[in-house]
Amino acid sequence: MIFTSLSFLLFFLSVLLLLAVFKRQAARTYILLIASYVFYGWWSPVFVLLILVTSVWAWAFGLLIDRTDDEVKKSRYLFVSVAFSLGVLAYYKYAEFLAQSFYAALGWQWTYDLGIVLPVGISFFTFQTLSYSIDLRKGKIPVCESPTKFMLFVAFFPQLVAGPIVRASDFLPQLEKKIRISSKNIVIGAQLFLGGALQKTLIADNMSTFVDPIFAEPALYSAETLWLGLAAYSIQIFCDFCGYSLMAIGIAKMLGFDLPENFRMPYLSRSITEFWRRWHISLSSWLRDYLYIALGGNRKGKARMYSHLMITMLLGGLWHGASWNFVLWGALHGIALAIHKIWDDRTRDYSELKATPLYSSIAWLSTLTFAALLWIPFRCVDFPTMQVYVSRLFGGADGIDWINPQVITLLSVVVIWHLIYQFKPAVLAKFPSDNPERFGVQFALGISIFAIILFAPLQTSPFVYFQF
């Protein structure tokens, strides 16, 4: 049940209707929890049990951490809680990969199928339970006494399967207030949802019909086509994930909840460090707070800081999927972040130069090119395909030319959108508007709906980040 499907629309309207009928806070919490489990069970009912067990485990150990004054015991409880969550994640996501890698290291042939099915969104809800347990142990948040509220925090359906990753400190306090279904929230949320749907269905899905065949068989296509494919994929993954996040934020808003921003025009970044402050913000900030800083951050000298960065990005890469391609992607980002930190240190005295338009333009272009090139290992299914892609891309290879006019049109649309954001931000700041009576708002919404109806591919591609 993806957000852009008819089944989701009916499901969501039913939830809204139930919330409108049952006004008591407890009833609304139960409705949202049951709806979340129904939503999750739509993919595989069996895994509802998994999310239930994961939630109860983290909640119960949270209580134990809170109930004891013994610091050693607190740490032990935390260890058990975290180990269980990570163990579940490791089993479902990495068992086969680790076994394969072990066999490969020994030069053996892996011929088995462990038959492990990856539960949708496991990486997301695992990180949420981890953040709760760690924050609780550090005394940053109060314990959640209510199992219902905790389970809803883990399973809240708008962000359950692909984020944004919500911290307990952001979400649980919202459950302490009254869940409010207001027309203002619905109007704002609907606009956010529509904005996300535009990005997903109109841009990302149309790009995928071009990108998929090119990345499947890069050996067939000319270098020009491969460059266009790379540009298209860079836009596809951004619009797919940013669009999903925006839809999730919009749905949550309609239900009366605020979710954190997940993207802030990352392709406008002028350094790779800035890129990670704008791309998948909920994940990058999670990795920063719970991994990089936990490892020691920059408090233990330069050399250690670089190694912390590398470890964080390697694990960040691996978080996306059990594949060496993701490890490589994370490692290259880690190296780039380290190099940028060194560059930043050594050019500290040149702040005036850095402020010039020429420097900014070069910095922006090099960051954009680097981030785009790194999507190759991210998107290619394996190392050999990636090698073919890269060698043909830079080798000026002959092959099938496919210069798709729709892709170029959509790329232009995205460029214009970014230019407006950069140079005329006031235009975009009008949305979402809480005044649906304004002609401009109605017209923008009407045209958006029409554009989706007319141009969206009939078969919606699954969200890219569902696989993570």
Added chain:
Amino acid sequence: MAVFRNTAIVTLLCLLIGEVVTRAFITSPSPAKSDPELGWVYRPGVEIFHTKEGWGRNQMNALGLNDSPLHEIPVGQNIAILGDSFAEALQVDRQDNFSEYAEAQLSCANVVNAGRSGMALTHFPAMARRLAAEIRLDLIYVVLNSWDFDDTLQHAGKLTYDDDGQLIDIDVQFRQQHSLRRKAAVIFDNSALATHLLERLKLMLEGRTVQTQATNTQSFENPSDSELRQFADIFGFVTSKLSEIAPVKIVYIPRLEYSDSGRSTLSEDSYYYQEILRELSLKSDIQFASVGSNFQNAYALHLKPPVGFHNAGIKMGHLNELGHAAVGKILVEDIAPTCANLAFGGEG
């Protein structure tokens, strides 16, 4: 009150912009009429602007076919091309389709493009009869592709067998189909937006994509014995009916699988159906030709697949200009000797 006024204005504006955008970038209105034997056919003389794949603007003739006005040449050959959307060729301009390509290359031939999207083998006798009522037909090419096996079985209609198990009649009457399309014909004939939305709705309800054929990359499974038998019966029946009008030849358009450096092979399913058709043609004493090697040569030479378009998909979908030229060459090579005979006063 202002809200309702704004909503009404916005809705009207959106419909207007939608109509303009659809006409400019997607499709023209679909001025079609229901035909009891052929399903939906174009009204005589309408212009069709096709942008889903490629970019073609073509005016239909008096029979609703993508060809110039029907005429007969007294000396030389009047040749009918029967086929589906591959023959109809709305994706390219008229002068680039294989019927026109062949006609332009041959001084002695009047090649009539009688292809119609959605037609299958079972519809061809009716189409041939209509043409024969207008002009003398000297030769009929039946152009088939990898998907025609399934299409033929799907559009088989009602098959009547005699006591000896011989197929004696095929009833392909279109009766209750497209009732919505028929009831609101005025809207669909004049609105590109309505036409486009109806098509999308239909595809959504049927759970299909726009290019079902083009995107069909599922692994191939051999048809069952009963399906093969039924197809053979239909093939035999149709070709015998067509042979009553004029000699029949089969041209097969296969699907390729592409490798790097300009290498390609016939896809598994295409090769399978090619051999089935070759065998059935041989049994019926009908000439059979496949465009496979022409396609492979064209790809090796130009590094461009004979099917697909930049605005839809490469390697899939309908024939592009290169593909039409490859099919056209087959026709020219086959017909040219007859022209030579005619030039020397021999018989065609």
